[in-house]
Amino acid sequence: MSRPLRADARANHDRLLEVAAAAFAREGTGASLKAIAAEAGVGIGTLYRRFPTREVLVDAVYHNEVARLCAAAPDLLAELPPVDALATWMERFVDFMATKRAMVGVLRADEDRLHTRELLRTAIATLLDGGAARPGVDPNDVLLALGGITLIAGEERERALATRLIGLLLHGVAGQ
Structure with missing residues (x-):
């Protein structure tokens, strides 16, 4: 078991x-x-002490970004109205996926891919349960739709397209 790092x-x-x-x-x-x-x-030297190879650094960045994105869900709900919190989180998800796409060639086969997916699904469920969704919206469906948005917008290399598609998804999720 490794001991905690000093503050610096x-x-x-x-x-x-x-x-x-x-x-x-x-x-x-x-x-x-x-x-x-x-x-x-x-x-x-400090970089290499913490991350002995490029692959270790890429893997650490990926897992850190997943953790940050997922941890943001309850914070956003505390700061914003539920639909705005969900919209903000979805925009952050698109940015996360752009970062992930840049790392995909170096990322190890993600042994814990199911765990990562569950973390993302739980974050979405937190936002939906916080009042952002009409009844019956499945967090897995929202996650799949977001994945599709990032693929489409990524292929088009158009961030504005992702925002427009998120707006459409929110309309269906929130029933507005």
């Missing part, structure tokens, strides 16, 4: 993940690790 080491770890996620989304997984370390304000 945790901050470095978190900054590296945040900067790497942005770099991978922008440049793909071939982004310079040296540039990622520099932008995060740490040396390349």
